Amino acid sequence: MSTWHVDDAPPPTAVSGKPLSKKGERTRRRLLDAAEEIFAELGYHDASIVKITESAQVAQGTFYIYFESKQQVFDELVDDLNRRVRFAMSEGSQRGTDRAEAERLGFAAFFRFTAEHPGLYRIIRQAEFASPGALQRHYQTIADGYIGGLRQAMADGEIAEADPEVLAFALMGIGELIGMRWVLWQGGPGEVPEHVFEEMYAFIRRGLGSP
Amino acid sequence: MSTWHVDDAPPPTAVSGKPLSKKGERTRRRLLDAAEEIFAELGYHDASIVKITESAQVAQGTFYIYFESKQQVFDELVDDLNRRVRFAMSEGSQRGTDRAEAERLGFAAFFRFTAEHPGLYRIIRQAEFASPGALQRHYQTIADGYIGGLRQAMADGEIAEADPEVLAFALMGIGELIGMRWVLWQGGPGEVPEHVFEEMYAFIRRGLGSP
Amino acid sequence: MSTWHVDDAPPPTAVSGKPLSKKGERTRRRLLDAAEEIFAELGYHDASIVKITESAQVAQGTFYIYFESKQQVFDELVDDLNRRVRFAMSEGSQRGTDRAEAERLGFAAFFRFTAEHPGLYRIIRQAEFASPGALQRHYQTIADGYIGGLRQAMADGEIAEADPEVLAFALMGIGELIGMRWVLWQGGPGEVPEHVFEEMYAFIRRGLGSP
Amino acid sequence: MSTWHVDDAPPPTAVSGKPLSKKGERTRRRLLDAAEEIFAELGYHDASIVKITESAQVAQGTFYIYFESKQQVFDELVDDLNRRVRFAMSEGSQRGTDRAEAERLGFAAFFRFTAEHPGLYRIIRQAEFASPGALQRHYQTIADGYIGGLRQAMADGEIAEADPEVLAFALMGIGELIGMRWVLWQGGPGEVPEHVFEEMYAFIRRGLGSP
DNA sequence: AATGAATGAGAGTTCATTCAT
DNA sequence: TATGAATGAACTCTCATTCAT
Numbered sequence: 001m002s003t004w005h006v007d008d009a010p011p012p013t014a015v016s017g018k019p020l021s022k023k024g025e026r027t028r029r030r031l032l033d034a035a036e037e038i039f040a041e042l043g044y045h046d047a048s049i050v051k052i053t054e055s056a057q058v059a060q061g062t063f064y065i066y067f068e069s070k071q072q073v074f075d076e077l078v079d080d081l082n083r084r085v086r087f088a089m090s091e092g093s094q095r096g097t098d099r100a101e102a103e104r105l106g107f108a109a110f111f112r113f114t115a116e117h118p119g120l121y122r123i124i125r126q127a128e129f130a131s132p133g134a135l136q137r138h139y140q141t142i143a144d145g146y147i148g149g150l151r152q153a154m155a156d157g158e159i160a161e162a163d164p165e166v167l168a169f170a171l172m173g174i175g176e177l178i179g180m181r182w183v184l185w186q187g188g189p190g191e192v193p194e195h196v197f198e199e200m201y202a203f204i205r206r207g208l209g210s211p
Numbered sequence: 212m213s214t215w216h217v218d219d220a221p222p223p224t225a226v227s228g229k230p231l232s233k234k235g236e237r238t239r240r241r242l243l244d245a246a247e248e249i250f251a252e253l254g255y256h257d258a259s260i261v262k263i264t265e266s267a268q269v270a271q272g273t274f275y276i277y278f279e280s281k282q283q284v285f286d287e288l289v290d291d292l293n294r295r296v297r298f299a300m301s302e303g304s305q306r307g308t309d310r311a312e313a314e315r316l317g318f319a320a321f322f323r324f325t326a327e328h329p330g331l332y333r334i335i336r337q338a339e340f341a342s343p344g345a346l347q348r349h350y351q352t353i354a355d356g357y358i359g360g361l362r363q364a365m366a367d368g369e370i371a372e373a374d375p376e377v378l379a380f381a382l383m384g385i386g387e388l389i390g391m392r393w394v395l396w397q398g399g400p401g402e403v404p405e406h407v408f409e410e411m412y413a414f415i416r417r418g419l420g421s422p
Numbered sequence: 423m424s425t426w427h428v429d430d431a432p433p434p435t436a437v438s439g440k441p442l443s444k445k446g447e448r449t450r451r452r453l454l455d456a457a458e459e460i461f462a463e464l465g466y467h468d469a470s471i472v473k474i475t476e477s478a479q480v481a482q483g484t485f486y487i488y489f490e491s492k493q494q495v496f497d498e499l500v501d502d503l504n505r506r507v508r509f510a511m512s513e514g515s516q517r518g519t520d521r522a523e524a525e526r527l528g529f530a531a532f533f534r535f536t537a538e539h540p541g542l543y544r545i546i547r548q549a550e551f552a553s554p555g556a557l558q559r560h561y562q563t564i565a566d567g568y569i570g571g572l573r574q575a576m577a578d579g580e581i582a583e584a585d586p587e588v589l590a591f592a593l594m595g596i597g598e599l600i601g602m603r604w605v606l607w608q609g610g611p612g613e614v615p616e617h618v619f620e621e622m623y624a625f626i627r628r629g630l631g632s633p
Numbered sequence: 634m635s636t637w638h639v640d641d642a643p644p645p646t647a648v649s650g651k652p653l654s655k656k657g658e659r660t661r662r663r664l665l666d667a668a669e670e671i672f673a674e675l676g677y678h679d680a681s682i683v684k685i686t687e688s689a690q691v692a693q694g695t696f697y698i699y700f701e702s703k704q705q706v707f708d709e710l711v712d713d714l715n716r717r718v719r720f721a722m723s724e725g726s727q728r729g730t731d732r733a734e735a736e737r738l739g740f741a742a743f744f745r746f747t748a749e750h751p752g753l754y755r756i757i758r759q760a761e762f763a764s765p766g767a768l769q770r771h772y773q774t775i776a777d778g779y780i781g782g783l784r785q786a787m788a789d790g791e792i793a794e795a796d797p798e799v800l801a802f803a804l805m806g807i808g809e810l811i812g813m814r815w816v817l818w819q820g821g822p823g824e825v826p827e828h829v830f831e832e833m834y835a836f837i838r839r840g841l842g843s844p
Numbered sequence: 845a846a847t848g849a850a851t852g853a854g855a856g857t858t859c860a861t862t863c864a865t
Numbered sequence: 866t867a868t869g870a871a872t873g874a875a876c877t878c879t880c881a882t883t884c885a886t
Contacts, residue, residue: 014849024849043340045256049877059851064878122339129254129337136396139388160417166389166410173388177350177380185347199377206371207418225866235866259859270868272862281860436870446870465762467678471856481872483858492856544761551676551759558818561810582839588832591810599772599806600799607769621799628793629840647845657845681880692847694883703881847886855879862872 004090004145006083015068028066030056032080035073040119044074044130071131078127078134081120086145088113093149099158100210103149104201107175111192114179121184143168153208160209167208174200216356217298220291226279239277241267243291246284251330255285255341282342289338289345292331293352299324300356310369311421314360315412318386322403325390332395354379364419371420378419385411427567428509431502437490450488452478454502457495462541466496466552493553500549500556503542508567510535515571521580522632525571526623529597533614536601543606565590575630582631589630596622637723637778639716648701661699663689665713668706673752677707677763704764711760711767714753719778721746726782732791733843736782737834740808744825747812754817776801786841793842800841807833 012028013019020028034056038047049070053060067073092109096102114121127134146168153159178200182192223239224230231239245267249258260281264271278284303320307313325332338345357379364370389411393403434450435441442450456478460469471492475482489495514531518524536543549557568590575581600622604614645661646652653661667689671680682703686693700706725742729735747754760767779801786792811833815825 016848018848021849027849046340048875050875060877061852061879062850065849070877125336126340128333129256139392162414163407163410165392166407167414169388169392170385170411170414173384173386174381175384176388177384178377181350181376181380196374196377199374200381203373203378203381203418206420207414209417232866238866260861261859271860271870272868273866275861276866438869440869443870449870468762470854472854482856483873484871486857487870547758548762550755551679561814584836585829585832587814588811588829589836591814592807592833592836595806595808595810596803597806599802599809603772603798603802618796618799621796622803625795625800625803625840628842629836631839654845660845682882683880693849693881694847695845697882698845847884849883849885851881851883853880856877858876859874860872862870863868864870865868 004086006087006090014065031066036077040122044126075131082138085113110175111179115183115191118184146171217294217301225276242277247288251333255337286342293349296324297356310364321386322390326394326402329395357382428505428512436487453485453488458499462544466548497553504560504563507535521575532597533601537605537613540606568593637719639720639723647698664699669710673755677759708764715771715774718746732786743808748816748824751817779804
């Protein structure tokens with residue numbers, strides 16, 4: 001479909017602003033991973049610093065060497081996840097030899113990502129209350145990626161003319177609920193079943209007016 | 212599209228199980244309305260019993276005469292809301308003279324409902340963590356409504372053959388994200404703009420393979 | 423010396439703003455007394471809510487029904503104490519039959535008060551950091567009481583002409599350090615020894631230029 | 634008035650007891666200066682080791698090479714300050730050609746010192762809780778300086794007979810509150826206004842019974 | 845001599861829930 | 866039926882101090 005531009009994450013530092021030693025980097029990483037897991041499992045509010053630090057096997061105070069607050073780790077995780085989703089889709093769609101295949105692979109990458117990281121998906125969905133504005137930012141940046149590709153495809157006559165933003169949000173919505181129904185509700189990691197993907201994809205192709 | 216079957220809500224009782232007096236019914240209603248407002252505004256966790264009872268102008272203890280716990284009011288609200296959404300869509304689609312119009316009106320009703328009760332929409336989206344299982348139940352009951360109608364339409368040759376569950380979830384996803392983008396993010400109640408609705412609807416019609 | 427105007431304290435309420443029941447009033451009183459004792463003994467920072475509530479024999483949470491924060495109880499105590507000091511001095515000086523005697527009795531009242539409530543004295547002295555501005559307010563209101571009396575006395579030719587504010591602060595300083603040396607450092611409640619009071623008083627009388 | 638005896642400070646060592654290298658001495662000095670500044674600005678409790686070491690531009694651990702604890706630096710600072718106040722007053726009063734002038738200059742020196750180091754003054758006033766006993770020691774050593782001079786003056790018939798300790802504490806109290814009112818409350822360094830000094834000084838002279 | 849990552853106890857505060865009245 | 870005072874566990878966050886490097 002399109003090549004998303006995915007900028008690099010800023011290098012991690014301590015709260016004090018100092019750069020991190022190898023050891024510090026490892027500890028920060030452990031905390032971030034633990035936070036991801038706990039947030040995904042319990043949700044923002046039921047996740048507690050105690051649980052996160054216990055899971056990371058460090059003392060409570062250690063958390064605050066690397067993160068300003070619970071809120072801030074959450075925001076960082078959402079940003080991170082946003083980058084990873086877009087990167088996955090970008091990577092996926094670049095493998096296609098023509099636009100149709102690229103589009104298909106981009107979608108498949110999105111589902112594979114959701115399937116591999118169901119927790120991240122759960123994190124995003126709670127962002128609305130946990131971090132005002134984060135959710136909107138997340139969807140909008142992904143939409144922007146789609147919009148570029150859709151505009152191209154229209155210009156090239158590959159799909160019918162339409163408001164690309166409406167299409168982009170429609171596509172994301174489809175992906176979101178199909179992912180929720182056939183990945184998350186299955187419990188544990190898994191894949192969207194082949195036939196579900198094909199049916200959904202056919203629906204989208206027809207909807208977009210592809211020949 | 213289809214006529215959703217919407218069963219009645221069970222009659223309200225006190226926690227003790229006793230039926231309610233007129234006065235008790237009124238108090239319970241006030242609490243439920245207050246809870247809806249506070250949950251929608253602040254989210255499950257930041258909504259507190261104090262805030263709810265203050266808004267309802269009763270004492271804290273009164274809350275526990277009518278509801279078992281914070282959790283339970285929330286669940287009741289989600290159920291309630293689910294019934295109201297389905298009722299609105301059912302009502303809407305019954306007004307149509309043919310299936311195509313019914314379908315269109317059902318969709319419009321959904322958006323009108325979202326636009327008129329943006330807070331409810333926010334309640335649903337947080338249900339995932341606040342009340343495990345509630346979200347799944349919510350989507351599934353709505354999907355079931357769609358599925359019946361879609362099956363009919365396929366049998367009648369009005370739309371292309373496809374797995375109706377996949378289609379149902381795709382349709383809900385589209386509605387959800389379009390509603391979020393063009394109603395919720397606009398702040399305050401409002402309507403999905405005419406042209407957005409038309410573009411989206413055209414996409415869906417094509418996708419479904421309607422002639 | 424002069425009659426201080428001492429306004430009444432506002433009636434105590436819960437944090438919510440609601441008036442207190444008899445029981446609530448009692449609990450609030452117990453907490454306030456406990457806070458006074460703990461602050462006096464340990465200082466603002468080493469006093470903790472746990473210690474205060476333990477001393478008052480209530481649960482930690484109960485504290486926050488009656489007080490907004492640790493800071494706020496402290497401020498209330500300082501205000502309270504300020505009122506009580508001024509009231510004691512006002513009462514004392516009103517007993518005198520002529521100005522000289524009134525002045526003497528006012529001073530004596532101040533020392534008696536300090537002697538009876540050594541803890542309060544310790545509370546005031548730490549207010550500088552615990553509650554910015556509180557200390558200044560405290561001294562200034564007491565100074566204002568002195569200033570009125572001194573002005574009268576100058577007009578009546580009973581003491582030499584001088585800047586009454588300078589005199590007021592000088593008098594307070596004398597009272598403060600004499601009180602500290604001969605009451606607080608003695609440990610436990612007690613009285614400024616007779617001869618110390620007389621020597622100090624003679625010094626002040628000469629300083630003021632009383633005949 | 635009198636010549637205070639001001640003994641030298643003990644030479645600084647590391648916590649381990651070892652004497653310091655030139656570099657070590659410099660680091661220790663930097664920490665001590667930073668501590669003085671931070672304690673003065675924030676008070677004992679809000680001053681943290683992190684802030685002190687940041688201000689001194691050394692690592693946190695470095696602090697504990699030179700000082701046993703937060704408490705101990707504070708004590709050292711109070712001692713230090715005590716020595717400096719007494720030295721300033723001693724220096725000042727030695728410049729006078731007769732006792733009256735010496736006394737006057739000693740006082741003036743005290744105010745100048747306060748005016749130039751308002752922060753130190755703030756440090757002393759919080760010593761009561763931060764370091765039990767330190768405050769008493771501070772006042773007593775200054776009082777001792779006064780007492781010697783006052784005794785002399787009485788013997789020489791220059792001032793009226795009285796308990797010199799009472800007079801000493803009265804004088805310190807006057808200095809303290811005048812300094813607080815006209816230096817500290819003005820914010821930033823400054824001087825006691827000329828006329829305030831004169832009025833206060835006249836009060837003291839009369840009080841002491843100087844001819 | 846100096847570093848700075850790590851600790852862990854303890855701080856103030858919130859809030860769902862209970863219960864005597 | 867309604868009250869609201871009381872509870873206490875759990876929360877996020879701070880900071881003096883230690884110690885391996």
